[in-house]
Amino acid sequence: MARAVTPQRKAINTIAAWIIGLLIFFPILWTILTSFKTEAAAVAFPPQFLNFDWTFENYTTVQERSSYFRHFWNSVVISLGSTVIGLIIAVPAAWAMAFVPGKQTKNVLMWMLSTKMLPPVGVLIPIYLLFRQFGLLDTRTGLVIVLTLMNLPIIVWMLYTYFREIPVDILEAARMDGASLRKEIIYILTPMAVPGIASTLLLNVILSWNEAFWTLNLTAAKAAPLTAFIASYSSPEGLFYAKLSAASTMAIAPILILGWFSQKQLVRGLTFGAVK
Amino acid sequence: MTSMTRALLGATALCAIGATAASAQTLTIATVNNGDMIRMQGLTDDFTSEHPDIQLEWVTLEENVLRQRVTTDIATNGGQYDVITIGNYEVPIWANQQWLAPLEDMPEDYDADDLLPAIAGGLSVDGTLYAAPFYGESAMVMYRTDLAEEAGIDMPDQPTWTDVMAAAEAFNDPDNGTYGICLRGKAGWGENMAFITAMSNSYGARWFDMDWQPQFDSPEWTATLSDYLNMMENYGPPGAANNGFNENLALFQQGRCGIWIDATVAASFVTDPDESTVADNVGFAQFPNKDGVDNHGNWLWSWNLAIPSSSGNVEAAKQFVAWATSKGYTDLVAAEEGWRAAPPGTRTSLYENAEYQDAAPFAAMTLESIDAVDTNAPSVQEIPYTGAQFVSIPEFQGIGTAVGQAFSAALAGQMDAEAALSQAQQITTQEMTASGYIE
Numbered sequence: 267m268a269r270a271v272t273p274q275r276k277a278i279n280t281i282a283a284w285i286i287g288l289l290i291f292f293p294i295l296w297t298i299l300t301s302f303k304t305e306a307a308a309v310a311f312p313p314q315f316l317n318f319d320w321t322f323e324n325y326t327t328v329q330e331r332s333s334y335f336r337h338f339w340n341s342v343v344i345s346l347g348s349t350v351i352g353l354i355i356a357v358p359a360a361w362a363m364a365f366v367p368g369k370q371t372k373n374v375l376m377w378m379l380s381t382k383m384l385p386p387v388g389v390l391i392p393i394y395l396l397f398r399q400f401g402l403l404d405t406r407t408g409l410v411i412v413l414t415l416m417n418l419p420i421i422v423w424m425l426y427t428y429f430r431e432i433p434v435d436i437l438e439a440a441r442m443d444g445a446s447l448r449k450e451i452i453y454i455l456t457p458m459a460v461p462g463i464a465s466t467l468l469l470n471v472i473l474s475w476n477e478a479f480w481t482l483n484l485t486a487a488k489a490a491p492l493t494a495f496i497a498s499y500s501s502p503e504g505l506f507y508a509k510l511s512a513a514s515t516m517a518i519a520p521i522l523i524l525g526w527f528s529q530k531q532l533v534r535g536l537t538f539g540a541v542k
Numbered sequence: 543m544t545s546m547t548r549a550l551l552g553a554t555a556l557c558a559i560g561a562t563a564a565s566a567q568t569l570t571i572a573t574v575n576n577g578d579m580i581r582m583q584g585l586t587d588d589f590t591s592e593h594p595d596i597q598l599e600w601v602t603l604e605e606n607v608l609r610q611r612v613t614t615d616i617a618t619n620g621g622q623y624d625v626i627t628i629g630n631y632e633v634p635i636w637a638n639q640q641w642l643a644p645l646e647d648m649p650e651d652y653d654a655d656d657l658l659p660a661i662a663g664g665l666s667v668d669g670t671l672y673a674a675p676f677y678g679e680s681a682m683v684m685y686r687t688d689l690a691e692e693a694g695i696d697m698p699d700q701p702t703w704t705d706v707m708a709a710a711e712a713f714n715d716p717d718n719g720t721y722g723i724c725l726r727g728k729a730g731w732g733e734n735m736a737f738i739t740a741m742s743n744s745y746g747a748r749w750f751d752m753d754w755q756p757q758f759d760s761p762e763w764t765a766t767l768s769d770y771l772n773m774m775e776n777y778g779p780p781g782a783a784n785n786g787f788n789e790n791l792a793l794f795q796q797g798r799c800g801i802w803i804d805a806t807v808a809a810s811f812v813t814d815p816d817e818s819t820v821a822d823n824v825g826f827a828q829f830p831n832k833d834g835v836d837n838h839g840n841w842l843w844s845w846n847l848a849i850p851s852s853s854g855n856v857e858a859a860k861q862f863v864a865w866a867t868s869k870g871y872t873d874l875v876a877a878e879e880g881w882r883a884a885p886p887g888t889r890t891s892l893y894e895n896a897e898y899q900d901a902a903p904f905a906a907m908t909l910e911s912i913d914a915v916d917t918n919a920p921s922v923q924e925i926p927y928t929g930a931q932f933v934s935i936p937e938f939q940g941i942g943t944a945v946g947q948a949f950s951a952a953l954a955g956q957m958d959a960e961a962a963l964s965q966a967q968q969i970t971t972q973e974m975t976a977s978g979y980i981e
Contacts (some may be wrong), residue, residue, distance in 0.1 A: 304818075309795075309796070310796065311793075311798065312790075330566075331583070354943070390614060391618060394615075394618050395618055398619075398621075402618060404622060416816055473804065482603070482607055482611065483610070483611060486570055486572070486599075486601050487599040497607050498602035498603055499575060500575060501575040501576055501604060501605070502606070502732070502788065503576055503605070503787050503805065503807065504575075504576045505579055505791060505792065506575065507788075
């Protein structure tokens with residue numbers, strides 16, 4: 267029997283949730299506030315919360331110094347491209363593993379996940395040499411390929427978890443009605459798995475958008491996305507905190523907005539299968 | 543007009559456009575994010591108007607990201623960059639690997655003899671220049687003249703550590719938010735180890751003896767680390783183990799440090815009235831030495847422009863490097879933004895310029911500090927390496943950072959000086975053995 271939730275308990279839970287939420291959000295809020303300060307106010311002690319002279323100067327400077335839209339467009343192409351290609355590969359793979367499992371399916375899944383356990387720097391030089399050989403350095407194509415491969419295990423795992431929840435009887439019924447494999451995947455499986463595919467897509471766009479190791483190491487000027495844009499404002503010798511905060515705010519704004527509007531799907535995707 | 547004719551005309555036009563684009567060379571320049579470099583990016587119209595056939599593309603990155611990025615590219619012969627910004631730590635190592643194009647045949651008016659000898663020496667291998675200095679720095683003492691006056695302290699131009707400790711004690715007033723001394727504590731070969739290595743030089747210590755045996759078990763290192771920890775514990779700000787250049791700069795600018803010993807380039811920041819609340823009350827002195835040891839720390843760093851051998855545009859890159867590190871560029875900065883903004887620490891002529899001396903009150907001490915450095919003899923003891931606040935071997939980045947972590951932990955109170963030195967000795971011995979320097 268479910269435990270009754272008293273109004274007091276509900277209030278405590280709500281307050282606790284707000285406190286935790288605000289604590290998690292505070293670094294982002296502080297970054298946004300700092301982006302409106304002068305460099306001197308950004309490092310002032312005691313820290314100034316709202317009582318400072320607000321300025322848009324950092325945003326103007328950042329836009330004058332760097333091409334935000336070029337970096338933004340590179341981020342869009344790289345994150346969407348790698349996610350879409352990843353889905354195209356992962357949907358049939360996850361279908362096969364979920365509905366036609368073999369003896370080694372579990373091992374294959376574990377092996378795919380194990381590739382995520384290797385620190386990326388361990389394969390930096392071989393991949394860099396391959397990219398140089400194929401002329402992929404500082405190209406969006408190269409980054410799409412590497413990010414697709416990097417996120418593929420996560421995409422396959424998420425879709426596999428989703429597909430396992432779909433009753434196999436429905437697919438069998440479609441087969442008995444004469445549906446081919448292609449029709450079964452496109453017209454029966456995919457529509458039923460749309461929420462799962464959508465949350466997988468969103469999560470991978472976010473992961474690709476924020477990826478900072480490969481995007482910094484394999485690009486120079488042409489294909490550099492917003493991670494490189496942020497990195498250009500960090501400095502160990504000289505105070506650039508306000509400008510760095512403005513660059514960070516500009517870089518995370520699109521993905522924050524996307525996350526805000528799609529939070530329902532994201533939460534559903536991330537908690538799917540957790541409660542049965 | 544037939545469709546065939548139209549197609550042929552279109553193709554011809556495209557070829558013409560392509561040919562025009564192909565005749566222009568594009569230089570990809572990798573650089574660090576600091577005020578001088580950003581200023582240069584803003585002034586490049588001067589270069590491109592003189593060289594309309596050369597276009598410039600900038601890749602600006604944080605120092606450590608840049609180092610990793612450029613090292614990967616040059617070590618794999620990637621050819622991504624035509625001009626790279628590297629420190630004087632990398633130049634001799636990379637030149638010996640033949641990764642850098644020699645800067646021979648520079649234009650006649652370049653005047654390489656005008657480069658400060660201490661700086662140029664660190665960028666040359668067998669007498670050939672492999673990188674051109676864009677700006678250079680040593681380290682010096684910056685202190686609050688108002689606090690010194692109040693306390694009746696007269697800081698000598700060439701102080702000893704005894705003088706500095708006495709002043710730090712006198713300036714220390716934590717109840718009113720002022721700490722006696724601020725020094726680097728954040729772990730890293732270019733962070734706390736830059737300072738502590740320079741300090742150890744001034745105490746007569748050395749990293750290695752002539753057989754490459756680590757020397758952290760020597761009395762000189764014990765004295766260095768003990769004095770550093772005592773100063774920071776008694777007169778330093780709280781949480782100093784997390785403080786690097788920027789954190790100390792912010793503290794000093796807000797009047798919360800009596801003394802700050804760090805890179806000479808900081809002088810222009812702390813005397814800038816727009817950023818610093820103590821701009822009118824800053825005095826300068828040379829990096830201290832220990833009583834009886836004739837050595838002022840030997841800290842020398844320069845950011846330099848070099849051309850990777852893998853670049854396909856070496857000649858055009860050379861023209862850019864010559865422009866950016868020339869006397870003409872310094873004059874251009876002075877004309878556009880005033881003499882105070884001129885990139886410091888590279889050319890003798892800058893320090894002979896009366897206008898620069900008037901605009902930059904720290905100029906004389908900066909030059910004196912740089913001139914005092916001998917990268918071939920950073921310690922008073924015999925050593926098998928070159929370098930000032932670093933050891934010029936490829937393994938130093940890893941070893942320096944690991945030792946820096948031990949010293950930072952000691953500053954945070956997680957271990958004492960003896961334990962930190964013992965750990966440093968063990969780590970360094972292990973790495974030097976693995977690298978084949980010692981058996």
